[in-house]
Amino acid sequence: MLSIVKRILGQIKNDKRSLGLLLFAPLLVLTLLYFILGNSNYVPQIATYDMSEKFITELQQNAGVIELNEKPEAKNYLEENGIDALIWKDSEGTHIELLEKNSKSATALKAIQDTNKVLQPSQSELLIEYVYETADDNxxxxxxxxxxxxxxxxxxxxxxxxxxxxxxxxxxxxxxxxxxxxxxxxxxxxxxxxxxxxxxxxxxxxxxxxxxxxxxxxxxxxxxxxxxxxxxxxxxxxxxxxxxxxxxxxxxxxxxxxxxxxxxxxxxxxxxxxxxxxxxxxxxxxxxxxxxxxxxxxxxxxxxxxxxxxxxxxxxxxxxxxxxxxxxxxxxxxxx
Structure with missing residues (x-):
């Protein structure tokens, strides 16, 4: 058995490609995971319409804010301008429109929710809608x-x-x-x-x-x-x-x-x-x-x-x- 172990170790030692992949490929994948899935410094971009100055000021602590003079059509505006969320308020509550469910939308939604909790923890209902959402939400x-x-x-x-x-x-x-x-x-x-x-x-x-x-x-x-x-x-x-x-x-x-x-x-x-x-x-x-x-x-x-x-x-x-x-x-x- 010892001789088999020595032979296998000798083969691996002489096979530089196998040795390199065995030792360095996992390190490469883990390094990519660290950079890609680790803490992201991404700052969401959120467009607001008819929101209070107090809300906008607080939201700017967590996101980039664009103030609009008129409410645009959400789908085209979000796609063409690379905006993560569009938010406005009416008698029904605070409306939030996002393109689809992903980590960018989640970051933007969290920034809005955190702002809403600070200013109106029990008053304003958040009405969330996704432009691209599968019928079964599967x-x-x-x-x-x-x-x-x-x-x-x-x-x-x-x-x-x-x-x-x-x-x-x-x-x-x-x-x-x-x-x-x-x-x-x-x-x-x-x-x-x-x-x-x-x-x-x-x-x-x-x-x-x-x-x-x-x-x-x-x-x-x-x-x-x-x-x-x-x-x-x-x-x-x-x-x-x-x-x-x-x-x-x-x-x-x-x-x-x-x-x-x-x-x-x-x-x-x-x-x-x-x-x-x-x-x-x-x-x-x-x-x-x-x-x-x-x-x-x-x-x-x-x-x-x-x-x-x-x-x-x-x-x-x-x-x-x-x-x-x-x-x-x-x-x-x-x-x-």
Whole structure:
């Protein structure tokens, strides 16, 4: 038994990638969790209409306040100006309108509630309304875009990455590289081949979620399918890139904590604006961000193609860049 232990420890010692992932990958994930889920210095932006000066002065202790001369239409005003809440008062009570339930809205609501308790602890009733709220107020419905995007991306990444590694392990890729076939043709063939299979998986996932699980979709199901297909091709491209630097299936799995887990933080599970130290800007380098943001706009907000096209373009550009990087990375095996 001792000899087996020594052999295993010796193998791990000589495998720098495994040793690094074993020791440093958990530290990387925990550090990201500390920065992203730790204390946020986010200051909510709240617009007020026809509120007392005393209320506004107290509210300014906890939030940025914008005073309005006339009451706007809540949905357009909140979306176009990046405002977290709109508040006004009438005979029924204090009305609060927010876009959707997330940590930003929760921060704004807390600031209003704290102010209301200080000034009128037993008088004014808070009437809270969300612009984007699922009919059943279901937790799965409210986060469906996150689960669909992350689950689909994860399985496609594993499928394509493992398949690429097996192709190399079986020397199929090496034999092709000995022929006049260009690196671009090889990457293109693999990407479109596995991409089409992954696209089929994406269609099945959306149709099953909507028509069997009855997940709420405010917008077009067809647009959801388009977004999922683009995410599938992105996942295939990421899997192909990672597989080039993995020598076996185990090493492919070892990349999951580094490649996939950090992307989950930018899937919409946490509002980007609330991530401190400017780390939210890292979302632009993760394909999951573009896909999940598009799904959120379609499924929760009911947006159409004209509203989500910038994120679709982002997904396409990501696929294109990864395609070029994968072609260049094959130089590791053959220089043309």
């Amino acid at each position: 937790q799965l419905d409210s986060l469906s875009y996150v689960f669909l995007g992350v689950i689909s991306f994860f399985f496609v990444f594993i499928l394509s990455g493992m398949s690429f590694v097996r192709e190399r392990f079986g020397q199929t890729l090496e034999r092709m590289l000995m022929t006049p076939i260009s690196r671009m043709d090889i990457i293109g063939g693999y990407t479109f081949g596995y991409g089409l299979l992954s696209a089929l998986q994406s269609v099945v996932i959306i149709l099953f979620s909507v028509y069997v699980l009855h997940l709420h979709v405010e917008g077009s199901v067809s647009l959801c399918i388009l977004v999922m297909i683009l995410m599938a091709f992105s996942a295939v491209s990421v899997g192909a890139l990672v597989s080039i630097f993995a020598n076996n299936e185990l090493q492919m799995v070892q990349f999951i904590p580094v490649v996939l887990i950090p992307q989950i933080f930018f899937s919409g599970l946490i509002p980007i604006d609330t991530i401190p130290f400017g780390l939210g800007n890292l979302c632009y380098f993760t394909p999951i961000y573009y896909g999940c943001t598009s799904l959120e706009m379609i499924m929760i907000q009911g947006k159409g193609f004209m509203e989500i096209w910038p994120w679709l373009v982002g997904s396409v550009l990501f696929i294109g860049v990864l395609f070029i990087v994968n072609v260049m990375a094959l130089k590791k095996y053959r220089r043309l």
